[in-house]
Amino acid sequence: MDIMTGAGLVFGTVVIATLMLLGGDLNIFVSDHAAIIIFGGSTAATMIRFPLKVMLHGIPLGAKFAFTMSRLSAHDLVDELARIAEIARKQGPVGLEKVETDEPFLAKGIRYIADGYDIEFIRDNLERDRDNFLMHLDEGSKIYRAIGDCAPAFGMIGTLVGMVQMFANMTDPSKLGPFMATALLATLYGALVANLVCLPIADKLHGKLLDEETNRTLIIDGILMIRDSKSPALVREMLLAYLPEKHRHGEGEPVPA
DSSP states (O other): OOHHHHHHHHHHHHHHHHHHHHTSOGGGGOOHHHHIIIIIHHHHHHHHHSOHHHHHHHHHHHHHHHSOOOSSOHHHHHHHHHHHHHHHHHHOGGGGGGOOOSOHHHHHHHHHHHTTOOHHHHHHHHHHHHHHHHHHHHHHHHHHHHHHHHHHHHHHHHHHHHHHHHHHTTTOGGGHHHHHHHHHHHHHHHHHIIIIIIHHHHHHHHHHHHHHHHHHHHHHHHHHHHHTTOOHHHHHHHHGGGSOGGGSSOTTSOOOO
16 A cells, blocks of 8 residues: 555645635535536546546556555565575476465466466567556556646636626626635636646656566566576576665675775
């Protein structure tokens, strides 16, 4: 569970709600018209930008990965693959049938080795799986960024609509306040949806895409080396190149100057 995403959303909501409460009643910040223009307009614009199948894949996948972490870090994967290479060296591919791991993508690679598939088949299938997953995650990032980009614009549209309605009813002073409130709340809603929710989630997904690309490429290389009967020491040494220099050595292990 990525607690930082949830904590950030909760903290941001508390900050905004506190500011609203300091100024009076929260009910004055509720506007059906503003919600319709922001959520309805942003949804319509996103539907125009992306095909339906992209939205059906991207939105739930993005929401899922914004709140979850990879089961294993890159350093953990190096250790895990070295352990698997040791098992394969001692027991052969058949010994991998009983190996368990928390990482589904790694488990798939282990199963391919245990089932005796050739190295080209393993490479092609794992790379295709990785590329499809990264494509869907990238689609999720783009969708949330698109919503974040257009929400403030629709907030401005809502503001303009409210101002037109206000100026069209100048003869009725009782309507000026509600129309002005609608105009300002549309801008507020748009700014909150974009800057508290959608754009941060889009950036979070982009960062996780980069992490997943590194991790899955690391797994593919490790699986191929194990399939090619490389030694555990060589597997570890080759895969450590994926890690930043300061993370390539365990606790208490000296880091080269």
